[in-house]
Amino acid sequence: MKHLLVIVSVFFAVQLAAQSRYESGMQKGLEQLKEAKTADDMIAASGFFERIADAEKDKWLPYYYAAYANHISGWMNAKADKDKVSEKTKDLLGKAEAIERNSDTYCLRQMVAVMQMTVDPMARYQSYGAEAANALASAKKADPANPRVYLIEGQYMKNVPEAFGGGKAVAKKLAEKSLELFATAKPASPFHPSWGKDQAEQLLAACQ
Known part of the structure; x- marks a missing residue:
């Protein structure tokens, strides 16, 4: 024993x-x-x-x-x-x-797709734009309360022309949604993703 x-x-x-x-x-x-x-x-x-x-x-x-x-x-x-x-x-x-796989890994997938799209937006919009949209949809489905989902969506939409559904007004609402969720967000551990609040505040200020 x-x-x-x-x-x-x-x-x-x-x-x-x-x-x-x-x-x-x-x-x-x-x-x-x-x-x-x-x-x-x-x-x-x-x-x-x-x-x-x-x-x-x-x-x-x-x-x-x-x-x-x-x-x-x-x-x-x-x-x-x-x-x-x-x-x-x-x-x-x-x-x-x-x-x-979770909401934050999908968010990063979206971010990577956006980076690659910026290399040649006109030529890459259809392929990388679709990849970014799919990743964002998966992130939102995995956790609708993840504030980073609305942050990265807002950052993206701010640079989309109003004629295509983007612009500052759209981005502002997404920034506000992100900050609303950051106010109550509780990471699962001290090591889980918690970044983004500062960026959401900057996005909101840029959309005023």
């Missing part, structure tokens, strides 16, 4: 140590992401999360943040090859989705 208790105690000690390392790593990664000032900083944060993900293998969040940081680096560097950045992002996001 004593041997069994020792084995059980050792097992739980190992589990707790592994969990502690994961939580410590995620906290450090999120701080690195928050403090990133340049595209290189974002790429470094992406690599940090990717290493956590490769070590854990069964958690979607590190791969998600690795993909997210890589994606943001593409906007921070005006000279970045947007297609190359997007392909890397999709590779990382695919690994997250292999573990779990």
